[in-house]
Amino acid sequence: MPVREPFDPTYDIADPRLAELIDAEAQLHHLADGCTWAEGPVYLAADDSLLWSDVRSNRRMRLDVASGEVTVADAPSNFCNGHTLDHLGRVIACEHGTRSVVRFESDGARVTLADRFDGKRLNSPNDVVVASDGAVWFTDPTYGIDSDAEGYRAESEIGSSNVYRIDPVDGSVTAEITDMVRPNGLAFSLDESSLYVSDTGVSHVDDGPRHLRCFDVDRGHVVGGGDVFATCPEGVFDGFRLDAAGRIWASGEQGVHCYGPDGTLLGTIRLPEVCANVVFGGADRRTLFMTANTSLYSIRTKAVGREV
Numbered sequence: 001m002p003v004r005e006p007f008d009p010t011y012d013i014a015d016p017r018l019a020e021l022i023d024a025e026a027q028l029h030h031l032a033d034g035c036t037w038a039e040g041p042v043y044l045a046a047d048d049s050l051l052w053s054d055v056r057s058n059r060r061m062r063l064d065v066a067s068g069e070v071t072v073a074d075a076p077s078n079f080c081n082g083h084t085l086d087h088l089g090r091v092i093a094c095e096h097g098t099r100s101v102v103r104f105e106s107d108g109a110r111v112t113l114a115d116r117f118d119g120k121r122l123n124s125p126n127d128v129v130v131a132s133d134g135a136v137w138f139t140d141p142t143y144g145i146d147s148d149a150e151g152y153r154a155e156s157e158i159g160s161s162n163v164y165r166i167d168p169v170d171g172s173v174t175a176e177i178t179d180m181v182r183p184n185g186l187a188f189s190l191d192e193s194s195l196y197v198s199d200t201g202v203s204h205v206d207d208g209p210r211h212l213r214c215f216d217v218d219r220g221h222v223v224g225g226g227d228v229f230a231t232c233p234e235g236v237f238d239g240f241r242l243d244a245a246g247r248i249w250a251s252g253e254q255g256v257h258c259y260g261p262d263g264t265l266l267g268t269i270r271l272p273e274v275c276a277n278v279v280f281g282g283a284d285r286r287t288l289f290m291t292a293n294t295s296l297y298s299i300r301t302k303a304v305g306r307e308v
C-alpha cells in the first residue's frame, strides 16, 4: 500500500515543452519508504514489478506494481547498486560487495560478467546499460570501496575510475572512457551514436565535476567527443534514463531534471528527497519511477520511456 497519500507535485518549468510531458492531473505517488539509500531501479514487464537497491542496507527491494506490495527480494544483496535488463530480459546488477557486474539467469543462477580489468579487481561497479549488440557497459567509481558504508573499504587496484565495455562475444573487458573523476550513471542515445555518462566527481574533488558528458560511439566503441552536455543545477546527476523521443530524465538534489535531446533544460519535477535514479515502467512505459534517498516515488508522464 502507498505509504502516504498521493500528492500534487511541484515543478520548475524552464521551457513550455515540459507541460507537454506531464499530465496536469498527475500526482506523485509515494510507494515505499524506510530505505537507507534507494538506487538502481529496473522495471520488469514480465511480472509488472520493479526492483531497486537499498545500497547501504545491503538489500534488493521489489515492488509489485499492481498491488503496491513492497518486499525484500534479496538480503544481503552484495551491496548491489545499478540494475538493467539484457535483451532476453535477464537482470544485470552492479555489486559493490563483490566488485563485479553479474547476471541472473532465468533459473536464478548468478553469473559473473566482469570483476577485473587488466588483471586488477574493479573498484565497485555502479551503473550498467546493455547496447543493442549485447555489449554490457558499466561505470566503475570508488564509492563501494571508499568506506564500509556501501561495500568493503579497500584501495583501488586500478587507480582510476573508468567506463568499461564487456564484449558480447568473448567477454573481454575494455576501458572505453578513462578521463572522468567518478563516472556514475550512463545511457546511450536512441541511435547509439552517443553515450551519455554522468560524472559525480565533486564528491572527491573540490569544485569537481557534477555534469553529464556526451561521447561519440562508433561500431561499439567510444571514438571521441566527451563534451559537457549539462551541469546539474544542484547536487549531482547520479542516474538517468531516456524516453522514446531522446529526452533525458536525470536525477538531482532537487528531484528529476528533464532535458531535451539538444541539452535544453525543460524543467524539474521536485521531490521531497534527493533523487538518485529513475526508470520508466508500467505496461505503457509512461510511469516514471524515482528512487530518492529513503523512498520510492512514481509519477505518470505523457512521455514514453525507451526500452530499458
Ligand code: MG
Pocket: 039, 081, 082, 126, 127, 184, 185, 238, 239
Ligand atoms: Mg549511481
